[in-house]
Amino acid sequence: MEPWQLQPARDTGLTPAERFRSVRRESGLLESLAHHACFSLLRTYFVIAHRLTITGREKLPPHGPFVLAANHCSHLDALVLGAALSPRHRERAFPIAAGDVFFQSTVSSTFSAIVLNALPMWRKNCGPHALADLRRKLQEERTIFIIFPEGGRSRSGSMMPFKHGLGMLVAETNVPVVPCGLAGTFDALPPHRNFPRPMAIKLLIGDALQFVSTANDRPGWLQIAASVESAVRDLVAQSRTA
């Protein structure tokens, strides 16, 4: 007879405040319902107010783990990508958000964790262990990460070079990276505005890229960042002309 496989939640032993900020966090029933409700409402909102069009949704892998990498110039970006996923995907989708913006206070981290299911990335003093934790979570829990490899919102609307942190997550693994091009979010909600304007938003999903044979070292990471960046640039250019 095989023994039972009892595996406590990975965040057992953390206080509620620590848990919301932790990469080890696993959602319960109510939190899952909250993410679903949030992204379903957002989807309706984007379709009605921003005439959201999604091209290439069939290119998404059927299940996790995978990484969505997109250009970033507005707070709407992560919401659009989260809303674009099917309900089956949303259960395991985590937007990776700036710790210093979304997880600074207890109120903001509670909101980011419960409603958006976001995970914090601390831009200062994060160290390699933070990325190692995310890399482990990606493989062990078969999660979906929504990542903006520019490392922040572009204040001008034009794309900034990608950072190699993305490479540290997927090098030498069979986790696919799906490049995504977003257009219209900057015009709808640029960084200096507080409320969005009803401008059209387009999302183009590209072919998944694999980096099984790319070395897990600095040159490999830079190579991954460069190839994902060029794929995203192509998609953004396509979305503007289309």
Next chain:
Amino acid sequence: MSQVTRERLFGFRHAFDDRVTVVLTLTALILLLLAPLLIFVVTRAANSTSDKRKELWDRYRSWIWLALFILIPILAGAFWTILGVATLSFLCYREYARITGLFRERTISLIVVIGILFITFAALDNWYRLFVALFPLTVALIATGGLIPDQPKGYIQRVGLGVLGFALFGSALGNLGYMANDWNYRPILLLIIFAVELNDIFAYICGHLFGHRKFVPNTSPNKTVGGALGAIVLTTPLFALGAHFVWFGTALDTPVRLLGLGVIVSVVGQFGDLMLSSIKRDLGLKDTAKLIPGHGGILDRFDSLILVAPAVFHYVNYFVGFAVGQPQQIFSGWEI
């Protein structure tokens, strides 16, 4: 809804109608007021480390909140009491599901949650037959829900964990909520909660004073035979005395029956404690969560109450019954 029912559900003016309620509420408040003095004296005398002192103060502060969360709903009315018990059921189940990993089985967790909601409705409605029917029906539903993923691997585990979770936190704890259908529910509930918590403290103190022989070293190494017996000797007469005033002049009010009830509270309370110790030891955990400073999780605090609730309910139900003369099916009993 009749006037009597409304008064029972929401009539906070009746909070102190019974002498036992007044005595227990005052005792709780006095203990909370005296505790800081006691902690101060004890930590000074024992020359405790700052860690130990901090833990004691954390525990004390948490007790103030716990006392308010217990006292206010019970005094406010049966409606709030039943909702309070439902909240306790949900929080306990949440911790249990997270430490056992059952929370990853969404269908089963949803069925248990729906089961707890129905138990709460049956208690609010004073619909005893539904209350009794819910255990087998929910078990059947859990066994069915376990089929949904179409993966026989792990079926027994997920269904077994789901049934145990519902049995302990939905069905067993639900008995505590159902007691609020008795017109005189306030002293009954306060007496049970008070006795169960005192029982823990008596076991701890007696264990320190006379504890030599280990009781169940593999399950809980700090428990001793002296502590367990001491708790029975101290809790039983205290509970019997309180119960004598609560059930004055009823079939339960004979010395043997009252002492029997006292022994049940003390013994079953300690078994509840050991049950959670076993669950935690099986999982290799020290606490079920880190929610209440100084205590751990909700389950760590209320473990002793879980098994006492059904035991007391059915013992009392056998001799005098709960909710005698109260209107039944308050919400669902409309005429068609």
